[in-house]
Amino acid sequence: MNRTFGRKQLVSTLGLISLAAVMPAPKSLYAQTIKSKQPNIIFILTDDQGYGDVGVFFQHQREKEGKPFERSPYLDQLAKSGAMLTDQYSAAPVCAPSRASLMLGVSQGHANVRDNEFDRAIDSNYTMASTLKSLGYQTVAIGKWGLQGATPWDVNGNDWNARPTNRGFDQFFGYMRHMDGHEHYPKEALYFPEHTPIEVWDEGKNITAELDKCYTPDLWTAYAKKWITQYEKSVQKDKPFFMYLAFETPHAVLELPTEAYPQGQGLKGGLQWLGRPGHMINTATGTPDSYMHPDYANATYDDDNDPSTPQVSWPDTYKRYAMSNRRIDYCVGDLMALLKDLKIDDNTIVVFTSDNGPSIEDYLPKGYAHVKPTFFASYGPFDGIKRDNWEGGVRMPVIAAWPGHIPAGQVISSPSVSYDWAPTFIQAAGSVPPERMDGRSLLAELTGHPKKQLVSLIYNEYYFHGNTPGFKEFAPGHRNRLRDQMQLMRLDSFVAVRYNIQSAGDDFEIYNVVTDPGERVNLASQPEKTVKINMNAPLTEPVRTIAELQDYFKARVLQVRRPEKWAKRPYDSALVPAVAQLKEVKKGELLSGLSWKFFKGAYSWIPQTSTLQPAEKGVCSPADLTTRELPGTDQKKLRQAGILALDGYISVPRDGRYTFYLKTASPCFMRLHDMQLIDDDFGYQGVSDKVASVFLKAGLHPLHLFIKQDASQADQSAGANKSTAALQLSWSGPEFSRRPLKKTDLFYLK
Structure with a gap:
């Protein structure tokens, strides 16, 4: 299997839900320990x-x-x-x-x-x-x-x-x-x-x-x-x-x-x-x-x-x-x-x-x-x-x-x-x-519950055409270093840093900042050195060496970002690595379609849902999405206010530039890996194509799609003709023009 990596939790989404002020807070998978009324908050910067x-x-x-x-x-x-x-x-x-x-x-x-x-x-x-x-x-x-x-x-x-x-x-x-x-x-x-x-x-x-x-x-x-x-x-x-x-x-x-x-x-x-x-x-x-x-x-x-x-x-x-x-x-x-x-x-x-x-x-x-x-x-x-x-x-x-x-x-x-x-x-x-x-x-x-703490995603990119000062107190390798394009990511005890980046293939300097806070020993020079980091995610393997950690960081920094036109980076057009090749996945581990979860409630925005219990869940084919007639559940339960969260993998057939088109009758949000590919939640623009392009390597890429449905839309859906499209997801790629996603394009983890 190719050693490339995706989201830490590929089947679930990262997150937290928010309701309108008049609505009660949802019950989380880990109980909130706060017993007081809403606290005042002062943030001093x-x-x-x-x-x-x-x-x-x-x-x-x-x-x-x-x-x-x-x-x-x-x-x-x-x-x-x-x-x-x-x-x-x-x-x-x-x-x-x-x-x-x-x-x-x-x-x-x-x-x-x-x-x-x-x-x-x-x-x-x-x-x-x-x-x-x-x-x-x-x-x-x-x-x-x-x-x-x-x-x-x-x-x-x-x-x-x-x-x-x-x-x-x-x-x-x-x-x-x-x-x-x-x-x-x-x-x-x-x-x-x-x-x-x-x-x-x-x-x-x-x-x-x-x-x-x-x-x-x-x-x-x-x-x-x-x-x-x-x-x-x-x-x-x-x-x-x-x-x-x-x-x-x-x-x-x-x-x-x-x-x-x-x-x-x-x-x-x-x-x-x-x-x-x-x-x-x-x-x-x-x-x-x-x-x-x-x-x-x-x-x-x-x-x-x-x-x-x-x-x-x-x-x-x-x-x-x-x-x-x-x-x-x-x-x-x-x-x-x-x-x-x-x-x-x-x-x-x-x-x-x-x-x-x-x-x-x-x-x-x-x-x-x-x-x-x-x-x-x-x-x-x-x-x-x-x-x-x-x-x-x-x-x-x-x-x-x-x-x-x-x-x-x-x-x-x-x-x-x-x-x-x-x-x-x-x-x-x-x-x-x-x-x-x-x-x-x-x-x-x-509040004293570290075992229930979600892992922070620490990522930073920055450009400045200057140099680190040549202070004698700094390590010789850090003095007067040309900054230019820079990146930083931290995982567990390890920080990966790149200065003066020329391409996505540039090696990171890797430091254990717990034992080496001054970043004196670049572990990237010891590729065979063993480390213990269990990625704990489907279709990935534990990182066992610094060389494997280097591969992880090179892939991950492309999976958590989107280019910004007024902040150009030398890696903007780099192919985003997949988490696996379809042919290398064990037979029966992946099945055609997507898994879905429905979170009932009147939500103010599309929430992150990883700590929440779904009201309904199941699996579906791409064709099921257009009518919202999802198999395996009472359809009346889905015709309520709530969030439909769809998770799975999209199989990219070859390296290249892909464009996704998403049309819904309500607010939506879509991620590939952790990159925000389509954001049509805040200030929802109505039923029209939301379009986003991205450079992808061939293989499996985690897809996370969220659709918000309020009470009025649920009522309309209940009386709608089944031919009315509730969701349209299509794409185009290097060798094909725009077409709907098929069951051979989408997979979920069994």
Whole structure:
């Protein structure tokens, strides 16, 4: 059998179901342990903060070694009260694509914002915010957005088509444009006067003129505290809220606050929103870019590694960097105190993380030393920084707290990725996410049920024509490496990385990042070395050697993505490997047709279904699909609202380009392997051909097709003539024109 690989679970689909807010949540194959009402959710995202910048992740180790270190006491406390996720990846090593994947719940193989596409309009599809809103949440975004699209918001009524309030948020306060996030005093614009006017938007109005001396981390936090406090006093207080709090620090200009953090915390202390133009928050006093915390003001270090010589003062650049991170720490502590004061901390999920690794882009004026993340080892025990697919560019400091649900002091080392959070929040809200999302809910492991945890799909592709810095702290093979086209995938303990990709056949560098976090030993040079990874999927064999793992990664990265026309890759036209050749499958193992499952319910979107119990199931031929008269069950049971999920394999006769045509009378979604081939769920376009082309190798390819039927369509179907086509699936290939799929094309596993 050819050693090529498909989806981890080929017969079932990955996923989670979501119902309308008025519908009860479906019963899952593993019971949800949450007994409380829907929790509030606060997602805190920093900008360019490295894994190593947080005390409990790495800075405590620096302190023990007598090296310059940063302090983060409130984040450390947050970690003690909940869980540290030590092996979570960002979706991309730079801001815009990372945030787009986070919000959409999809990998960079399916996101429409890739590479360095700052201010590109995020896809009009299901988002973290829109799904939660449909489940009854009040939603608010605060801070940096940068995914709104290029069209300016002006007095003539034109607007950014992908502004937050068009992607599921009820309210937005913050920087709409990416470039504005380079400056942390919007009115004074101390270091970016050429980019003025800088704009802070509040419910459709630019209020920058009112923001004298407002340091943005303080501004966003004061607004967040004000919003939560007012919300908890409102008539809506019994309705849960979702807050996306996106800092734009420590990214860009390393500006300082106006003054020390205000005394106290929470409801009556700390940062406060005053709401007076010119004095909007209680730290809008003193001198902008002036305050340095005493922990850093007089800090010294051994600059020459000679204890016999006097220590010298930290360079001002690094004092500023430490101060920027410390201010975020104070803001988080203040926010957590507010939740406790309002007595909502026990029913609020708080997640803290960063968008990508640390940067060398400080944007300080002449006279300042440029920041190097080596001073604090901001990349932690790894190599790589922002724009790198080495671990330091994509491994994030992640903390999740939910008192009474997430056990305190937990350390989770299972691999996960940032686009897992949207599914996690949806499940915590009592429902399950769309099939469109690539992420897996992390709720099982977070709440102490690791055996029930789905495996995360960790995939990243990125282009940047630059080099990894030549820091002496990095492995010689990583220094000054040309990045260009890059890919990353993680499986179990192993990470596969490619830089400067020329073709789909390029070998991956393979590292065991559990035993070798610095990626010093490239296991690809030891092809016969044995490994133990059971793929646990039909028609595949366990991976036994590094050579077989190399084959797996080369196949898998083509099976989980779709090309994007404005983010060209050298492997876009590569043939997607099959999972097996038909002639090599054991006789009787595959039968002609497809297996199907019917999930009864009034669904808001096409759900992922792997954790759900079907109401009906059976097998069918391609001809059965056109009338929806599926054999082996009472047809009346299928004429109800619900989801029809079809699974099997399509037999591709020869290598080449194939085009699929799908027509349904209701929303549909189709995958080959894990690639999203046809998505006609969100914003269903009606009964018309949905067309998608893909390059395929000859052999068997897993097919997963989902069709959503609501109550009105079910009633129509019940009285329809059997000749009325409910589903039409056809294809064309290198040697044949468009035709319906036949029973000799489709197979299911016996």
